Amino acid sequence: MTQPAYTPQIQLYQEWLERNRGLHFENYDALWQWSTSEIEAFWQSIWEYCDVQSPTAYQQVLKANVMPGAQWFEGAQVNMAQQMLRHVEAADAAGLPAIIADNEEGQVTTLTWPQLRQQVAALAVHLQEMGVQPGDRVAAYLPNIAQTVVAFMATISVGGVWSVCAPDMGTNAVLDRFKQIEPVVLFTVDGVVYGGKAMERQTVSAQIRAALPSLKHAIVVGNRTSAVQWDGYRNFAELTARQDDATRAFAPLWLPFDHPLWIVYSSGTTGLPKPIVHGHGGMMMVQMQLGTLHNDLGCSYDANSFGERYHWYSSTGWVMWNAQVAGLQRGCTIVIYDGNPGGPKDKPDMTTLWRFAARHGVTFFGVGAAFYALCAKANIDPADCGDLSRIRALGSTGSPLSEDVQNWGTDFMRKAGVHGDNGQGIWWCNISGGTDFAGAFLGGNRQLPQTPGRMQCRMLGAAVQAWDEVGQPVLDQVGELVCTQPIPSMPLYLWNDPEGKRYHSSYFDSFPAGHGRNPHGGDLPASAGAVWRHGDWITIGSDGSCVIYGRSDATINRHGLRMGTSELYSAIEALPEVLDSMVVDLEYLGRESYMPLFVVLREGLELDDALQQRMANAIRQALSPRFVPDAIVQVAQIPRTLSGKKQELPIKKLMLGQPVDKVINRETMANPDCLDWYVAFAQNHLAHQSKGQA
Numbered sequence: 001m002t003q004p005a006y007t008p009q010i011q012l013y014q015e016w017l018e019r020n021r022g023l024h025f026e027n028y029d030a031l032w033q034w035s036t037s038e039i040e041a042f043w044q045s046i047w048e049y050c051d052v053q054s055p056t057a058y059q060q061v062l063k064a065n066v067m068p069g070a071q072w073f074e075g076a077q078v079n080m081a082q083q084m085l086r087h088v089e090a091a092d093a094a095g096l097p098a099i100i101a102d103n104e105e106g107q108v109t110t111l112t113w114p115q116l117r118q119q120v121a122a123l124a125v126h127l128q129e130m131g132v133q134p135g136d137r138v139a140a141y142l143p144n145i146a147q148t149v150v151a152f153m154a155t156i157s158v159g160g161v162w163s164v165c166a167p168d169m170g171t172n173a174v175l176d177r178f179k180q181i182e183p184v185v186l187f188t189v190d191g192v193v194y195g196g197k198a199m200e201r202q203t204v205s206a207q208i209r210a211a212l213p214s215l216k217h218a219i220v221v222g223n224r225t226s227a228v229q230w231d232g233y234r235n236f237a238e239l240t241a242r243q244d245d246a247t248r249a250f251a252p253l254w255l256p257f258d259h260p261l262w263i264v265y266s267s268g269t270t271g272l273p274k275p276i277v278h279g280h281g282g283m284m285m286v287q288m289q290l291g292t293l294h295n296d297l298g299c300s301y302d303a304n305s306f307g308e309r310y311h312w313y314s315s316t317g318w319v320m321w322n323a324q325v326a327g328l329q330r331g332c333t334i335v336i337y338d339g340n341p342g343g344p345k346d347k348p349d350m351t352t353l354w355r356f357a358a359r360h361g362v363t364f365f366g367v368g369a370a371f372y373a374l375c376a377k378a379n380i381d382p383a384d385c386g387d388l389s390r391i392r393a394l395g396s397t398g399s400p401l402s403e404d405v406q407n408w409g410t411d412f413m414r415k416a417g418v419h420g421d422n423g424q425g426i427w428w429c430n431i432s433g434g435t436d437f438a439g440a441f442l443g444g445n446r447q448l449p450q451t452p453g454r455m456q457c458r459m460l461g462a463a464v465q466a467w468d469e470v471g472q473p474v475l476d477q478v479g480e481l482v483c484t485q486p487i488p489s490m491p492l493y494l495w496n497d498p499e500g501k502r503y504h505s506s507y508f509d510s511f512p513a514g515h516g517r518n519p520h521g522g523d524l525p526a527s528a529g530a531v532w533r534h535g536d537w538i539t540i541g542s543d544g545s546c547v548i549y550g551r552s553d554a555t556i557n558r559h560g561l562r563m564g565t566s567e568l569y570s571a572i573e574a575l576p577e578v579l580d581s582m583v584v585d586l587e588y589l590g591r592e593s594y595m596p597l598f599v600v601l602r603e604g605l606e607l608d609d610a611l612q613q614r615m616a617n618a619i620r621q622a623l624s625p626r627f628v629p630d631a632i633v634q635v636a637q638i639p640r641t642l643s644g645k646k647q648e649l650p651i652k653k654l655m656l657g658q659p660v661d662k663v664i665n666r667e668t669m670a671n672p673d674c675l676d677w678y679v680a681f682a683q684n685h686l687a688h689q690s691k692g693q694a
Contacts, residue, residue, distance in 0.1 A: 134159025358386025366395025
């Protein structure tokens with residue numbers, strides 16, 4: 001159906017600016033220019049427009065315009081849980097649920113807003129009685145279910161710092177994360193079902209608990225049976241059923257604007273995963289700006305007053321889970337799914353997630369770009385998916401979305417009876433950001449034209465540019481994605497990085513203070529802070545639209561979930577047969593992702609099917625099934641620098657088609673004789689890819 005006329009959220013914001021600030025902008029580019037040059041005025045407008053609550057006044061919007069180290073809204077007190085729960089009365093009066101959760105087995109859990117408030121309060125009071133203090137870390141090994149949202153909100157309500165890993169992650173990968181932060185409480189789950197396979201989690205939970213001496217308490221969520229009883233664990237259902245004077249009187253604590261909210265993990269190519277700390281206030285500001293202005297959440301033109309039903313498919317191990325939960329800040333109903341979006345592995349069904357969306361009246365349907373590509377390959381029929389007519393927006397992220405796939409999706413929705421605004425087709429909200437700042441640099445704008453395969457614009461407040469190798473901005477050319485102005489959700493710090501060395505080297509070493517040019521012309525002042533290098537290839541068009549071409553470093557990005565190559569090497573090189581290894585993750589626009597693993601075996605061994613299976617199992621168990629390579633290739637040597645570093649990025653560039661003399665200097669290699677083999681392998685791969693694209 002053609003959607004009724006309505007006013008997009010970003011237009012309402014512009015009308016508010018004109019009415020309350022006397023600001024009028026002729027077009028989006030002018031609005032973006034203002035938001036990235038007058039950043040204090042812009043973020044102050046977001047504070048007021050989204051009606052952020054604080055019992056104390058802030059002293060100033062931004063203490064100093066520097067990166068890293070920007071301090072926002074000093075003196076203000078906030079709590080993300082308070083921002084979510086402020087909608088209880090109004091949303092409940094409108095008959096809108098807070099959470100609808102579904103899974104592979106069709107088990108639906110619905111929480112009303114009052115139920116959400118009661119369960120959060122009951123669990124929060126229990127955490128306080130256990131001695132949890134503001135700043136204590138609370139770890140969760142939980143799937144994407146309603147109880148996880150309750151556990152998160154209860155934790156942050158009392159000032160605890162939340163950190164979650166998905167139950168499909170192996171024990172070693174989980175401990176690589178949780179050991180760094182020394183949690184005092186562990187939430188875990190009795191079992192999960194994924195791809196039709198049931199997996200008990202008691203054994204893994206015991207291993208995690210035994211390896212974390214900082215733990216004082218453990219709580220088990222009964223996902224398979226709510227009555228689960230384990231020795232030494234409290235039962236989640238029993239704790240959240242509590243209703244007494246203490247729970248009825250509970251309210252989230254007011255916390256400093258930059259009080260730690262959660263710790264998320266983003267892996268580099270070496271060392272342990274980076275534990276990234278974000279603050280309550282910064283995340284509230286950025287997620288409300290993203291959700292309101294760019295994702296257009298909150299519009300409701302549904303005849304049955306469903307309100308916004310917001311779904312973005314994710315596991316708890318991907319930052320899109322955090323973005324999904326943040327929909328509660330807007331008063332949206334969040335509609336979450338736990339399981340494989342492609343159905344059981346022995347009987348794939350790419351209509352699974354669409355049927356889920358139809359069943360629950362989803363209005364905003366978001367998922368990783370790879371999902372849409374798989375649906376297109378499967379040539380699914382909307383007639384098999386149920387009534388999709390409530391969907392008004394398709395979200396995409398995690399990897400580049402090709403023009404062909406976006407065109408397929410638009411046609412798919414037309415066949416489902418959704419023709420979008422004025423019959424122009426479904427609106428695509430294609431975004432790109434990162435775990436590192438738990439936000440987006442690029443995204444959608446309901447008012448702008450759509451070009452398949454491109455993101456519509458740079459986000460308001462995000463001073464994003466494409467830079468060439470000498471730090472000069474370029475248009476209509478591929479360059480490094482950089483951000484030249486601070487954003488409130490940039491990390492407060494990395495855990496266990498007291499001098500900030502790892503934080504600085506992760507994002508700011510490439511373009512130090514005073515480097516490059518201002519987005520609005522002229523050189524950056526020598527006093528300016530460093531410039532954020534994100535690690536993506538980007539093209540910014542002269543029309544403002546953008547394309548992301550994948551990672552510019554050697555981090556693995558599998559359907560939106562990032563993992564350091566070092567973590568995969570730890571798993572694979574623990575096998576006695578493997579002497580050395582190197583993985584390359586190829587992800588680029590319009591082509592399938594391809595990730596080969598090169599291995600050097602002990603003398604006399606050959607790579608047979610049995611050994612390949614052992615390698616795949618080692619990766620699956622230590623990391624996740626998502627990181628099993630597309631191919632395992634036996635090689636004589638792994639290319640290394642004179643200092644012994646694996647040359648992942650040069651080999652990646654070779655396989656992307658760049659000439660060998662542009663990507664690697666043989667004189668800097670410890671074993672230059674092996675390079676010819678990789679050049680030939682890359683040429684063969686490119687030739688095969690070209691035939692496949694023809």
